[in-house]
Amino acid sequence: MEQDITTDLRVLESHLDGMLNRVQHNSLTLKRLQSFEMRLLGLSSLAEMIEFILGEAKALFDLDVISLCLIDPKNEIAGYLEVDNYNFRDREGLFLASSEWQLRHSFGLSDQPFLGSYQTTICEKFFSESNQQKPASVVIAPLIRRDRYLGSLNLGSYHNERFMQGMATDFVEHIASVISICLENNLNVETMRRTSLVDPLTGVNNRRFLEQRIEEELDRSQRNREPLSCLFLDIDFFKRINDGFGHQAGDHVLAVVAGIIKKLLRNNDVLARYGGEEFVALLSQSDESTASEIAERIRLSIANLQVEYGDQAIPVTISIGVATYQPNRAQKKLVAEIALQLVQTADAALYEAKRKGRNRIENGGLVLVTEPA
Numbered sequence: 266m267e268q269d270i271t272t273d274l275r276v277l278e279s280h281l282d283g284m285l286n287r288v289q290h291n292s293l294t295l296k297r298l299q300s301f302e303m304r305l306l307g308l309s310s311l312a313e314m315i316e317f318i319l320g321e322a323k324a325l326f327d328l329d330v331i332s333l334c335l336i337d338p339k340n341e342i343a344g345y346l347e348v349d350n351y352n353f354r355d356r357e358g359l360f361l362a363s364s365e366w367q368l369r370h371s372f373g374l375s376d377q378p379f380l381g382s383y384q385t386t387i388c389e390k391f392f393s394e395s396n397q398q399k400p401a402s403v404v405i406a407p408l409i410r411r412d413r414y415l416g417s418l419n420l421g422s423y424h425n426e427r428f429m430q431g432m433a434t435d436f437v438e439h440i441a442s443v444i445s446i447c448l449e450n451n452l453n454v455e456t457m458r459r460t461s462l463v464d465p466l467t468g469v470n471n472r473r474f475l476e477q478r479i480e481e482e483l484d485r486s487q488r489n490r491e492p493l494s495c496l497f498l499d500i501d502f503f504k505r506i507n508d509g510f511g512h513q514a515g516d517h518v519l520a521v522v523a524g525i526i527k528k529l530l531r532n533n534d535v536l537a538r539y540g541g542e543e544f545v546a547l548l549s550q551s552d553e554s555t556a557s558e559i560a561e562r563i564r565l566s567i568a569n570l571q572v573e574y575g576d577q578a579i580p581v582t583i584s585i586g587v588a589t590y591q592p593n594r595a596q597k598k599l600v601a602e603i604a605l606q607l608v609q610t611a612d613a614a615l616y617e618a619k620r621k622g623r624n625r626i627e628n629g630g631l632v633l634v635t636e637p638a
Contacts, residue, residue, distance in 0.1 A: 298436075301325050302443050311342070311451040312351035318418070318444060319358045325440075330400045330421030332358040332392050335448075336365050336414060345455040347532055357393055365414045378406040378437055381430040383421070391419040402428035406441040410449040418444055464538040466516055467523035475537035475545055479604045482535065482547050487592040487600075494556030496546040497586040497611035498526065498563070501623040503542035506579060514574045518581055521572050529563050545608065553589045553628060560585045560626045568624060582624035586615030590632045607632050 301321060308314045315333060323331045335342055343361060346353040353359055379387065383400050391405055400421025408415040418441050422428060462474035470478075486493040500506075500522060507515040519542060526544060527536050535547040548556050564583055571578040588610035590603055614629035621627070 297325055298440070301440075305443065305447050308447070308451075310349060311345050311448075311455050312349045312353075314447055314451050315346075315351075315353075315356070315359060319356070322418075322420075322440070326420055328420050329398075329423045330358075330392060330419075332360060332419040332421075333416065334360040334362055334391055334419060335416040337361040338364050341456070341459075342452070345452075345459065348459075350533065360391065362416070376407060376409055378404050378434050378441070380404050380428050380432060380434060382425060388419075391417060392421060398423060401425045404428050404434070404437050406434075406437050408441055408445040408448060410445040415445055415448050415452075464523075467520050467538050469523045469527055469544070470535065470537040472537055472539050472545075475535065475539065475547075478535050478537075479547060479608070480600045482549060483590065483600045483603055483607075485549070486590060489550075490592055491550045492552045492589055492591045493607070494548040494551040494553070494587065494589040495607045495611040496544075496548065496556065496560050496563075497539075497588075497608070497615040498544040498546065499584050499615055499619070500542040501582045501584055501619075506581070510574065510577055510579055514577065514579060517574050518572050518579055521570075522567060522581060522583065525566055525570070526563055529559065529566060545611070551589070552591070553587070553630065556587050556589055557626060557628055560587055564624065564626055584615060584618040584623045585626045586611045586613065586618055586629060587626060588614060588629040588632055603632065 304321070305314065305317060308317055315335075318333055319331060322328070337343055343353065353361070381402065383403050388400075388403055388405065392400065392403075400423060402422050402425055404420040406418045406420070408417055418437075420428070420437070462470055462477075464471040482493055485491075500518065503515065503518075506518055519538075523536070523538065523544065526546065530536055530546060530548070533549055537545050539545045548559060551559065564585055567581055567583045570581055572581055573579075588607055590607050610629040610632050614627040617629075618625045618627040
């Protein structure tokens with residue numbers, strides 16, 4: 266009898282220890298979740314949010330695999346991330362889908378997470394195609410805000426029993442809801458920022474953006490001891506185009522020319538409409554020779570172009586001025602002055618190109634900055 270009581274006490278003690286451990290584990294998880302949410306809510310950009318989720322949520326959920334799928338039908342998210350120099354194309358675990366059809370086709374896209382064993386036909390679109398081991402069990406949680414599907418948060422484990430059908434998904438649904446709110450907010454902020462920094466006619470950045478970005482590019486140039494070149498571009502005889510073909514035709518020419526220039530630049534280069542028919546491009550890691558080669562490709566592409574507008578073919582040429590900044594150790598505190606002089610030197614070279622007949626390139630050479638006394 267006494268032995269039976271002792272055995273029962275041991276079983277009860279073990280049961281109580283188990284309950285205490287679960288309470289402590291749940292308390293720790295709740296604290297980690299609260300910390301995760303507070304930090305997530307405090308992030309100020311879409312790129313920061315993506316990086317935080319892919320990094321921190323893996324530890325929070327004790328996961329083997331995590332990925333984030335974002336719906337981007339108009340390539341707006343890609344554009345926002347490019348502006349922030351975030352290498353989204355190579356980021357492990359990040360997928361941009363062209364439409365929500367991918368989610369609907371996979372599992373109907375109810376507002377409930379898909380949970381269970383890894384099924385290739387359903388899950389392969391949401392997890393990396395690299396050499397990384399495929400998860401054995403997964404949760405694919407839709408990110409929904411105001412009845413709009415924004416994407417999905419995808420969690421995976423190498424253990425079959427980690428995520429099983431019938432398990433409660435309250436925890437995952439809660440974190441997906443918080444991420445959805447933050448994603449919507451960041452997308453709204455990025456949209457407003459883009460609207461204020463993008464020229465609506467041509468779709469490229471405006472002068473305000475250039476004035477913000479040029480000092481950042483010069484800072485980077487100085488840190489890395491790499492050249493930065495500036496192209497000042499102007500459509501030749503643009504007034505004649507407006508007068509001869511109409512202002513709507515002129516607007517169309519501006520948009521087409523901007524698109525050609527942008528296509529011939531690299532992703533990390535900066536293009537802005539400076540005003541009227543003028544554009545400025547900043548070419549990172551480009552010396553005088555490289556900048557002149559890029560300028561010539563742009564000039565030649567536009568010279569060979571006939572812009573179609575209605576039943577009219579509008580001939581267009583462009584003149585370009587080039588200037589290059591090569592940093593040295595004595596120029597740490599002159600970013601604002603260098604920015605002004607770089608643009609002015611390229612502008613002066615452009616003026617010389619126009620003076621010499623247009624449809625040509627003039628190189629203003631290296632920007633020389635007087636060292637501080």
